[in-house]
Amino acid sequence: MRFHLKAAILSTFVLPGLGQLYKGDKVKGVVLILLVNVFLLAALFQVLRGIGPLILSAQTEGPMAAVQILDNRRYNSPGARWLLNAFGVLWLASALDAALAPATHNRDDKK
Numbered sequence: 001m002r003f004h005l006k007a008a009i010l011s012t013f014v015l016p017g018l019g020q021l022y023k024g025d026k027v028k029g030v031v032l033i034l035l036v037n038v039f040l041l042a043a044l045f046q047v048l049r050g051i052g053p054l055i056l057s058a059q060t061e062g063p064m065a066a067v068q069i070l071d072n073r074r075y076n077s078p079g080a081r082w083l084l085n086a087f088g089v090l091w092l093a094s095a096l097d098a099a100l101a102p103a104t105h106n107r108d109d110k111k
Contacts, residue, residue, distance in 0.1 A: 008099035016091050019098025032094050039087045046080050 004023060011019030017032030050073045058066035 002102070004099055004103060007103075008095055011098035012091075012095040016094030019094065020101075023098065023101075023103035025101070025104055028097070032090070035090055036087075039083060039090065042083055043080075043087070046077070046083065050077070 004019070007019030007022045009019070010022050011017065011032075015033065016036050017029040020026075020029035020032060054066050054069050054073075057069050
């Protein structure tokens with residue numbers, strides 16, 4: 001079993017799926033990049049959906065109402081927790097796969 005350092009760095013620090021693309025696993029890399037984009041768009045939707053009432057209450061009712069809405073969103077939003085956990089699992093799986101899975105096309109052999 002060979003450790004692919006460049007692929008692990010790409011998938012860990014740049015974007016999940018880039019390490020797989022570097023190793024030649026095109027289908028797996030594209031699927032991981034698409035999943036990451038779906039998670040990021042879902043997170044953006046969650047943030048934008050929650051920020052509207054927060055800004056409105058801060059302007060109309062004061063900062064204490066905004067804090068109350070923020071606490072309510074934090075404790076009553078299981079979708080955000082699921083999204084964060086799924087994104088973390090995807091990131092970890094991508095990094096481990098890039099580092100440990102065998103490459104279909106090794107760029108280091110060309111040198």
